[in-house]
Amino acid sequence: MIEVDGVHKRFVAGRGRKVKVIEAVRGVSFRAADSRITAVLGPNGAGKTTTLRMAAALLVPDSGRILVDGIDVAVQPRQALARMGVLSDARGLYPRLTARENIVYHARLQGMANDRAQSRAEQLAQMLELRALLDRRTDGFSQGERMKTALARALVHDPPNIVLDEPTNGLDVQSIRSLRDALRRLRDEQGKCIVFCTHIMQEVQRLCDHVVVVSHGRVMAEGSVEELNRRSGLADFEETFVSLAFGARAEPMTP
Amino acid sequence: MNSAWVVFAKELRDALRDRRTLMAVVLSSVVMGPLVLFALSALVASSEQRAESREILVAGLEHAPSLRNFFERNTLVAKAAPADFEQQMVKRQLGEAVLVVPQDFEATLARGDKPVVELVSSSANPRAGVGTQRLRRAMQGFVQEQAVLRLAYRGVAPALLEPVKVEERDLADPRARSAQLTGMVPFFVLMAVLYGALNAALDTTAGERERGSLEPLLMTPASRLALVVGKWGAVAAVGMLIAVLSCLSFLPAQSLMRSETLAALFRFGVREAALFLALLLPLAATLSALMMAIAIRCRTFKEAQASNTIVILGVSLLPLLSLFNDSGEQPWHVWVPALAQITLMGRVLRGEAFAAIDLLIPLGVAAALAAACLVYIARHLRAAATR
Numbered sequence: 001m002i003e004v005d006g007v008h009k010r011f012v013a014g015r016g017r018k019v020k021v022i023e024a025v026r027g028v029s030f031r032a033a034d035s036r037i038t039a040v041l042g043p044n045g046a047g048k049t050t051t052l053r054m055a056a057a058l059l060v061p062d063s064g065r066i067l068v069d070g071i072d073v074a075v076q077p078r079q080a081l082a083r084m085g086v087l088s089d090a091r092g093l094y095p096r097l098t099a100r101e102n103i104v105y106h107a108r109l110q111g112m113a114n115d116r117a118q119s120r121a122e123q124l125a126q127m128l129e130l131r132a133l134l135d136r137r138t139d140g141f142s143q144g145e146r147m148k149t150a151l152a153r154a155l156v157h158d159p160p161n162i163v164l165d166e167p168t169n170g171l172d173v174q175s176i177r178s179l180r181d182a183l184r185r186l187r188d189e190q191g192k193c194i195v196f197c198t199h200i201m202q203e204v205q206r207l208c209d210h211v212v213v214v215s216h217g218r219v220m221a222e223g224s225v226e227e228l229n230r231r232s233g234l235a236d237f238e239e240t241f242v243s244l245a246f247g248a249r250a251e252p253m254t255p
Numbered sequence: 256m257n258s259a260w261v262v263f264a265k266e267l268r269d270a271l272r273d274r275r276t277l278m279a280v281v282l283s284s285v286v287m288g289p290l291v292l293f294a295l296s297a298l299v300a301s302s303e304q305r306a307e308s309r310e311i312l313v314a315g316l317e318h319a320p321s322l323r324n325f326f327e328r329n330t331l332v333a334k335a336a337p338a339d340f341e342q343q344m345v346k347r348q349l350g351e352a353v354l355v356v357p358q359d360f361e362a363t364l365a366r367g368d369k370p371v372v373e374l375v376s377s378s379a380n381p382r383a384g385v386g387t388q389r390l391r392r393a394m395q396g397f398v399q400e401q402a403v404l405r406l407a408y409r410g411v412a413p414a415l416l417e418p419v420k421v422e423e424r425d426l427a428d429p430r431a432r433s434a435q436l437t438g439m440v441p442f443f444v445l446m447a448v449l450y451g452a453l454n455a456a457l458d459t460t461a462g463e464r465e466r467g468s469l470e471p472l473l474m475t476p477a478s479r480l481a482l483v484v485g486k487w488g489a490v491a492a493v494g495m496l497i498a499v500l501s502c503l504s505f506l507p508a509q510s511l512m513r514s515e516t517l518a519a520l521f522r523f524g525v526r527e528a529a530l531f532l533a534l535l536l537p538l539a540a541t542l543s544a545l546m547m548a549i550a551i552r553c554r555t556f557k558e559a560q561a562s563n564t565i566v567i568l569g570v571s572l573l574p575l576l577s578l579f580n581d582s583g584e585q586p587w588h589v590w591v592p593a594l595a596q597i598t599l600m601g602r603v604l605r606g607e608a609f610a611a612i613d614l615l616i617p618l619g620v621a622a623a624l625a626a627a628c629l630v631y632i633a634r635h636l637r638a639a640a641t642r
Binding site: 053056057058059078079081082084086088089090091092093094095096097101105106108109110111150153154 | 257258261262265268269272273463466467468469470471472473474475476477478637640641
């Protein structure tokens with residue numbers, strides 16, 4: 001379970017007279033429960049990636065806190081990270097290493113023994129249809145293949161909480177479908193808490209149980225797709241999203 | 256520290272897989288030693304050969320039978336200079352000085368007047384220098400002989416010509432003399448280490464940022480210091496590998512030397528190699544940390560390369576300091592990283608003894624600088640990943 005509680009983050013750019021303050025996140029709160037896929041849906045620049053980076057202890061929130069299974073990320077970042085698998089916006093691989101070596105490297109840094117890391121890499125390759133690529137160097141990989149390798153790397157320590165930032169970028173239809181199946185299985189069979197940051201409505205509609213609409217660094221609305229549709233009085237989820245994120249009543253709306 | 260080990264193993268493997276870069280660096284460091292020695296020895300050998308040769312170039316020797324007689328008695332082989340020797344000398348095609356004898360030489364000498372001979376050389380043509388010395392000595396001999404003969408004819412003791420006798424005594428032992436020639440060796444070794452570690456240093460810091468693999472790395476529970484120490488260890492290991500290779504390459508290289516004098520003078524045995532390594536290995540580690548600390552602030556590999564030019568420039572300019580500085584070695588030299596090592600390597604080559612403290616000061620400075628750099632990198636890692 002991941003709890004985001006009143007998190008603020010602002011960036012100060014420049015110095016002296018040219019100083020510019022950017023309010024990236026202004027009070028985001030939501031709860032991503034176990035056995036659920038929670039979508040964080042928002043337009044570009046809504047503060048999704050910043051929130052995610054705070055959850056991954058890369059940034060320290062100015063105020064508010066983030067709890068992962070009850071562990072405060074700011075206080076015990078290493079314990080929190082051990083319980084989290086994050087596929088962030090930056091998902092660079094080491095081009096001179098094979099896919100397997102890339103995955104095993106992160107497994108070892110998660111404290112796994114070599115044997116377990118190897119078998120886990122095989123297992124994830126099976127799940128993500130990476131088997132044929134496993135022992136090839138990643139510098140020739142397509143974007144989709146890179147994405148799958150990065151995803152396997154993020155999930156290698158079998159974390160109870162999974163945070164994915166735009167994981168379907170660059171994937172073809174087949175791969176998107178198998179990723180969706182894999183995520184559903186993780187939710188249903190293993191009771192994982194999955195947070196899915198995206199700006200693609202389709203993905204949210206097909207996959208997510210709970211939607212958190214974020215815009216301008218704030219949570220604008222929360223609920224299931226049907227609930228949100230009902231509340232906005234619109235049949236189409238895209239229309240609902242536009243009205244919630246950019247609509248005339250840009251006031252936060254909570255259930 | 257287990258994660259530091261994991262990072263070290265991965266970075267080392269990554270660096271060793273970068274074959275093309277590694278081969279270029281290793282080859283240049285291994286080949287450089289023999290090449291420098293070979294070029295140096297060829298230079299010395301050719302100048303030795305010319306110094307020993309008894310050939311001189313003279314224009315118009317037919318006008319001076321007495322001079323020819325003197326040359327022959329002193330086993331100097333006088334050859335006629337080419338007609339256009341002045342042009343050749345200016346164009347640097349002729350590497351010898353030329354003595355020009357005027358037509359009326361013999362007659363003027365017989366009259367007791369002063370005939371004028373010209374010693375033609377070009378100071379823009381350094382090769383002619385050796386020949387100039389030889390010709391000047393030959394002419395001095397001739398002049399002295401003439402003077403002695405004339406004094407003896409007048410019944411004056413020739414010893415009057417030389418009221419004071421000057422004898423030369425050279426204090427430099429062979430090693431110290433050779434160090435003048437081989438003084439550039441430490442500099443070459445140091446540059447090899449620097450360039451060897453550069454690529455790995457940039458790849459593990461700025462390269463990681465550019466690829467976007469730093470952020471995922473920081474999302475593992477490994478501590479920042481462990482990550483930095485692991486990376487540094489790998490970079491330093493590459494630098495040390497280059498140091499070992501380039502030092503050892505001088506051992507077999509000595510057999511390639513063409514000048515026997517230089518071969519006798521350049522004494523680089525196992526002891527010297529070991530002392531070089533004792534100085535170079537800690538420095539390789541420190542310079543690695545320094546280059547990484549500079550690179551971590553840069554977003555791309557290219558930017559980091561540009562920023563690190565300062566380090567490379569600084570290290571390559573340090574030998575000039577001791578070159579331009581007439582006052583020689585200063586006590587503070589051993590406190591400056593790189594300068595200390597160059598100074599001490601010079602002392603090793605000259606065969607001078609040095610105390611343990613001379614080794615300990617640079618070691619301490621290197622350790623302190625490396626530690627400061629590592630802490631700096633660890634502090635900047637998070638900011639680097641998110642910016």
